[in-house]
Structures are given as structure tokens and as C-alpha cells.
Amino acid sequence: MKVLALNGSFRKNGNSEILLKQALMGAEAEGAEVEILRLTDYKIQPCRGCGLCLFKENVCQVQDDDVNFIFAKVDACDGMILGSPCYFLELTAVVKQLVDRCWILGHKMGKIKKPASVIIPYATRGWIPYVSVQANILLHLMGLVKINEATVCTQGISEVVLDHEAMDLAYSLGKEIAMAIREKDFIYKGEAGVCPCCHDWLVRILKDYETVECPTCGVRGKLSIKDEKISVQFEEKAWAKSRFGPEEQYNHFTYHIAPSKDYFLRTKEERKSKSQKYREYLPG
């Protein structure tokens, strides 16, 4: 069994790397082969939005970078741990850059299942509201099932080694991934959160002022207050509408994306003539 760690931090032997390596030591203790990739060591070009991967399966126009290498590593592993610092409310840009390139994996979504965990070191309490969003999106797109997540409050380079609880937690997350692979147990073991699908705590108020939604999964529910406690109820049928569920994914690619080619071709002449002035104005 192989456990891969993806590190979204530029910093060598920084807190993210230390926590990830500690987790890998835990996985190794359970018999896993382990590997770590520092994403900033690889060339990850931005998605060009050309749509080739959507209209011709598995074709990406960007060939001169390392994204396919990274995806091949994810394909080859049996479980993954994602680590990234949170510098400004969310994960680092390199993680998002990889998220954007995951379109090409869209055809795999929901078809493969591997366990994954997330470790996020951050410096100031209250400054991490969106970290789970990015992590959840990346894991979903890669076909991974999040079984746990840990945020660790730590600041200076490598200071996390002073936090024994955090180090123990990272080690146990690594062990847990290896055990999950072995036992094929993908039950979520972290804090329940609000969303029944991704376990994040975020909800978005919709414009009807009656409905709330998990911004990541798109699962809708109702918010209520009882005994001064906020509660969010999601009906079970709403879970099935999670945008990352296999049927929703299939419908999205089949009915929202593939048919757009017909519309694109139909409007070709009109688009060309109306966009001409923008090609001429401030040419880049």
C-alpha cells in the first residue's frame, strides 16, 4: 500500500512538511510505502480554459509541465495526505493552481475511491475560514474521500515540533490513512461539521433568505435557531444532490458541459464579429 503526501508549502522543512512527514511516519509504521511531493518543486501551469479536456477526453493542451506526473502519482497511491499552510484565509495558490488543472480528471470523478486526510498549519486563530473548501474540492476532483482533517495553530518555521499534541495528531492521521486503506474503511473520522457531505462548517445564505447551502457541495438545507443555538438541517434527499456525487458529476459533464460545444459552434459568427473590437482594443 502506498501513501502519498502532497505539500502545498514552498518552505523546506517548514511546519507543513514536518507535519506531513510525521503523518507519513505513522503510515509507514502501519506498513505503508510513503512518498512526499512538494508542489512548488514542480511546474504547474495555469489552466488555459481551452476546453480540450472536456470535449476530448484526457487531452490537455498544457504538455510542458509536471501536472500529469503529479496526477500519475495520485493515481498510483492508495491513500493521500494533503498539507498546506494557510497564509491568508485559504490554502496556498499552488493548491488552487492544481485544482484548476483537475478538469482533466473530471471523467474519473466518483469512479475511484481512496482515503485522504488534510493537515493545515496556520498562525492566527480565526484566519482559516476557507481552508476546507479548497482541500475538499481538490480531494473530490481527484476521486479521494476525506476521512479526517486537522488544523494546527503554529507560526514560525518548524515551530510545530514544539507542539507535542499536534505531532501526535499528525502521526495518528498517518496511521489512520494506512488502516483505512487496509480495512477499506472510508468513514469520516473527524469533526462532523455542518455539511453532511464535506463536513465543513461554512453555509451560504441563498437569496430567498429561506435556504442555506454548503458552498462546496451545493447541498441545501434549512437554518433554524432553537434555545439560542443555530442548527442546520439537510434532508437526506438533498445529500444526493451534492455536486460531487457520482450522478451529479455525470449530469454536470453530460448536460452542462458537453452540449455547450453545440452552442459555441452555433454562435461562432456572432461571437467573432462582436468580439472583434476587443481584439483590436489594447492588444496584448
Place this chain on the structure above:
Amino acid sequence: MTKYFVKLRYYPGDPLEEIRERDLPNLARQYGVNISYERVEKREMKDGRLREKTLDKRIEDISQEVITVSAEEEDNFSNCIIALYKKYRCPRTPYSLLGSNEAGQKIAKKLMAKHGGW
């Protein structure tokens, strides 16, 4: 040709609840509009799941449910569209109003932003 005319194209998975053809005449009466319903079903059962190839197909020819609303009065038209968005949520794609007239499409789009723009 009526003044306001819109086609709302719902693709599989789009409506939040099942669109029942029998519910639509009530909405038409309630809001004083004309409503018609068309279902295009091209999916086939494959390995226990409904599947369809949609790439390189005409938008009108793939599986979908089309609710067509027409009216002479803007308020009636708008209120009916709002009720449909509330019940089923608004259609999802940029081409989901294909076949509408300009006046109808303008209102349907504006209401998407206000009542279903999520």
C-alpha cells in the same frame, strides 16, 4: 406571437424536484399565463444507470424537460417564472433559455439573478 415567451430547459439533475406535467396547468391558471411541457428522453440504461452521449449533439435533441411559458402581461409572466424557479430552481446553463424571444429571455435572466442566482 405573444409578447413574452420563454423556454426553460431543465436537464437531468437540474430540477430540485420532479417536474409533474399535471402541476403546470394550475400554475398557468394561477398566474394567467400559458404553459406547455415537453420531455425529450434519449438516455438509455447501461450497467444499471441512465446514460447518454451528448457531445456533438444539438442542444434541443438531448434529454431535457422544457417548460414553455408565454404571456402578454409582464407581471403575470414574471410571477409565474419566479414560482417555477422557487419550485424547481432556475435552469443551470447559459443555453438553457434557447428558443425564447428576446423580451421573455430578458426577464427570465434577470429573475435568475434575483431569485435563483446561486
